[in-house]
Amino acid sequence: RKEVEQDPGPFNVPEGATVAFNCTYSNSASQSFFWYRQDCRKEPKLLMSVYSSGNEDGRFTAQLNRASQYISLLIRDSKLSDSATYLCVVNRGANAGKSTFGDGTTLTVKP
């Protein structure tokens, strides 16, 4: 079993749709969690950190469920520019610096 698992998709949604991605992790000692966005043939870019209390940044909402060991990303009112691969990232310990990346979920937003 992979340490971090994501549904690879692809998710094909129309503009304006709401879409949700889930990610599960196996190491219960994991301390910090992130979502990154990666455009085709580009480097990953930090989208948002995921906090236990949940956090929101505009159209994006991230949530963490430690008991079930999963994190989620919700995108509301999808834009064409949201088309990308979304990577779930789990860090093994506070400031350990060793992050495990999921294989990513691909989103295509269509007009």
Place this chain on the structure above:
Amino acid sequence: SQTIHQWPATLVQPVGSPLSLECTVEGTSNPNLYWYRQAAGRGLQLLFYSVGIGQISSEVPQNLSASRPQDRQFILSSKKLLLSDSGFYLCAWATPPNRDEQFFGPGTRLTVL
């Protein structure tokens, strides 16, 4: 503001040839530095990380090595490339207050023929 540079952007090398990829960070001091590899259509695999000059931790046994000769310089090397070394090589940095948030350079796309 901090910036990270990687070069070259693309590289085509024959099997058995040596490799040297360089990464430098500007605008920060004492960063954690990381080398990742991404195979086509896959997630990122951590290869090496460094918490200071001369300090290298290897995550997986492989045909590669890393060095950190200066605080903001991280080098990935190989003496003899294998076909399986092809991939997208990404350097990343992280600094206090949150060393868990990593920021990536533009990457080097390596093809070994």
